[in-house]
Amino acid sequence: MAEWAQSGDSDKENRIAVYLSHTDPDVVGQACFQLGQLKARAHIPALLALLNHRDGRVVNMAGAGLRDMLDTRDAALAPRFEALLTHDFLLARISAIEALGRIHSTGSVPLLAGRLQSEDPAVQFHIVHVLGTLRSRQALPALEALEAEVRTKDMSSPHFDRARGTPAHPKLMLEAIALAMQQIQGKAP
Structure with missing residues (x-):
């Protein structure tokens, strides 16, 4: 996925997004991270849906991906991240906090x-x-x-x-x- 993210492939975001539904949480997490790095805003809804994933690692990486692609235009998403402030997985809480800062x-x-x-x-x-x-x-x-x-x-x-x-x-x-x-x-x- 990292190679696709760095490539000139015009469809790289969609190629990476396919892995958001993978069964391995680490693969899903890497897809979230790469989409965030690419600021692939078209995939915000998919990453928002992953904030409800049963695996805290996926929630963390979805939050981190969103943190990297969101900005002040997305302030209305604050309740989605506020809901994660009590998440059991510490890194998921950190990603939510960082996202709240990013959307100001x-x-x-x-x-x-x-x-x-x-x-x-x-x-x-x-x-x-x-x-x-x-x-x-x-x-x-x-x-x-x-x-x-x-x-x-x-x-x-x-x-x-x-x-x-x-x-x-x-x-x-x-x-x-x-x-x-x-x-x-x-x-x-």
Whole structure:
């Protein structure tokens, strides 16, 4: 599929989309990812349907594909992603959060801010980033509360590169919170 995505084939999007109905969740996920990279908007309905898939890996990759192809024109899709914020699969929640940021769903700020304290630390980082992107003052109290909590963490542990879905080091989280608050206050790009 990656070869098709990089090819000059005028029908590559449709060739890849055939795999959205494959029985192997990893194959379906790769098709979602490639369509997202191609910004294949004609396949948005198919990827939206996969947000209801029984396999969390497929839900994650459908969300990630949508995240890559959606923009502010798609703000009406926010409820579809908000519904995934309680999904059992952590990466599916992250993809939903990233998609809400991509479509600039300012209406989702109360829901995201409300989940910040109770969410898995690996997901909190993504919520913080999106709240900064959305620039709503409604998020400041939740960000300040998280900042106070993170300041109590052990900062002396080694700082390794983080993979998507793993908790951010407390120092990195504090930097992300500071940037988000600066964005909201109009002090950062």
